[in-house]
Amino acid sequence: MDETQSTAAVLGGSVSGLAAATGLTRRANFSRVTVYERQEYDEKRVDCGEAINDTTLIPLAKTPENGFVNDVDGFQLRVYDGTDRPLDARPLATSNVNCEPGYICERDVIERRWAAALEARDVDFRTGRSVSPDEYAEIVESYDYVVDASGQPSLTLKAMGNTRAYTGDMVALNATVEGDFSAYRNRPRLFFEGYVGYAWAFPKSDGHANVGIGWAGDRRPDDYFGALEAAAERNSFPVPDRADVNIATIPRGPSLDPVETYYPEQNVFLVGDAAGIANRYQGEGICQGIRSAYLLADLIADGNESTYPRKLSALMRSEYRLAQLMRGAWVEHEDPKLLASVAEALDGLTIDDITRRPAAVARRVASRPRTAIDLIADAGMIRRLYGVATDSWEYTAERDARYNR
Numbered sequence: 001m002d003e004t005q006s007t008a009a010v011l012g013g014s015v016s017g018l019a020a021a022t023g024l025t026r027r028a029n030f031s032r033v034t035v036y037e038r039q040e041y042d043e044k045r046v047d048c049g050e051a052i053n054d055t056t057l058i059p060l061a062k063t064p065e066n067g068f069v070n071d072v073d074g075f076q077l078r079v080y081d082g083t084d085r086p087l088d089a090r091p092l093a094t095s096n097v098n099c100e101p102g103y104i105c106e107r108d109v110i111e112r113r114w115a116a117a118l119e120a121r122d123v124d125f126r127t128g129r130s131v132s133p134d135e136y137a138e139i140v141e142s143y144d145y146v147v148d149a150s151g152q153p154s155l156t157l158k159a160m161g162n163t164r165a166y167t168g169d170m171v172a173l174n175a176t177v178e179g180d181f182s183a184y185r186n187r188p189r190l191f192f193e194g195y196v197g198y199a200w201a202f203p204k205s206d207g208h209a210n211v212g213i214g215w216a217g218d219r220r221p222d223d224y225f226g227a228l229e230a231a232a233e234r235n236s237f238p239v240p241d242r243a244d245v246n247i248a249t250i251p252r253g254p255s256l257d258p259v260e261t262y263y264p265e266q267n268v269f270l271v272g273d274a275a276g277i278a279n280r281y282q283g284e285g286i287c288q289g290i291r292s293a294y295l296l297a298d299l300i301a302d303g304n305e306s307t308y309p310r311k312l313s314a315l316m317r318s319e320y321r322l323a324q325l326m327r328g329a330w331v332e333h334e335d336p337k338l339l340a341s342v343a344e345a346l347d348g349l350t351i352d353d354i355t356r357r358p359a360a361v362a363r364r365v366a367s368r369p370r371t372a373i374d375l376i377a378d379a380g381m382i383r384r385l386y387g388v389a390t391d392s393w394e395y396t397a398e399r400d401a402r403y404n405r
Ligand SMILES: Cc1cc2nc3c(=O)[nH]c(=O)nc-3n(C[C@H](O)[C@H](O)[C@H](O)COP(=O)(O)OP(=O)(O)OC[C@H]3O[C@@H](n4cnc5c(N)ncnc54)[C@H](O)[C@@H]3O)c2cc1C
Pocket: 011, 012, 013, 014, 015, 016, 017, 036, 037, 038, 039, 047, 048, 049, 050, 051, 052, 053, 129, 130, 131, 132, 149, 150, 151, 152, 155, 171, 172, 173, 174, 212, 246, 247, 248, 249, 250, 271, 272, 273, 274, 278, 283, 284, 285, 286, 287, 289
């Protein structure tokens, strides 16, 4: 198809949708790109810690006016031996990981400015109204390409009545609070405290921060809000008002069979959270979503869009594998001392290393033979190693069960 004559609808105008519109107008050359977003950009809700680890992916100047409010050096991981500890207990380990292109952001501002920049380049925005299942069918009918960036569960899977295709999620809460964050403004903190997940305090300035908590494992508290408040007290950041707290889920990537990310007959493609690709260990999904959208735009520009599911899996594979093993260090062992030793081994690496470069992490862990042996000498970890080596995920098990394999 000659894409200079083609039209595209982007469903969802958050980071992945905006990246899709950017890619389609810049790299592919569409005659019309329309973004459907149910919220208004002036009052958009943000369910997010607002840490963007690779801001080079966003085509805006990195200014406070564009929402890039705190240019951080990296993050500090603080590992404690549990949640039941004296308030003045020292961490078992602190470890600094670096992130040169990272910012703590006002994400709603970034999205507003990004959408405005696209609008100036003739991208059409339909905002303030949810796309209904009927409208979805009309859109699919009337555009040549549809990029579904509507989050998890996606509009496409909702329209097909197939939201159970997602095989896992995490839960996270966040809020913006006021306080004194000057002591660690340049190095936001992540607090690991014996459960599978963590709390965070990400300063946006000396006087305000995004704070929150998330659970990457299947064991979740009965009272999410109470758990956030207790984490705030333990870790000396202000307790947010319940009315200000957002709660949402994040995919446990890969939480969707790649074959469900592309519907050739309708030319529908899923990107970002809709495609279930966020990091299953630390919940990062912004850069993952943007990368998936740029990949898709490049493939469309080259006429190779049918390879999208395979290329997306290939792009994400190292990250999926590393995140599965990192999570294993928590889930299989439940040993804060081991976790502290792993965190210390990571000191000085970059966020990119610890999310996307298994070899960099393996080298560091191997430099501490006792830690490496303790980590691997466990049946659960051996199963995980076999699973990642053979690319076995929850969706693979579901697929096998469906076909009685
Ligand atoms: C509490 C919390 C903290 C997090 N912290 C971080 C972090 O610090 N850094 C990070 O990288 N990631 C973080 N994540 C994950 C990250 O927020 C997501 O991975 C990311 O938002 C995915 O972007 P997306 O554009 O794919 O989907 P979404 O952000 O879910 O956007 C989907 C868009 O589609 C729109 N939409 C949905 N349905 C319709 C409809 N029917 N019609 C029209 N529009 C529709 C929505 O309004 C929304 O704008 C966090 C998540 C949570 C829950």
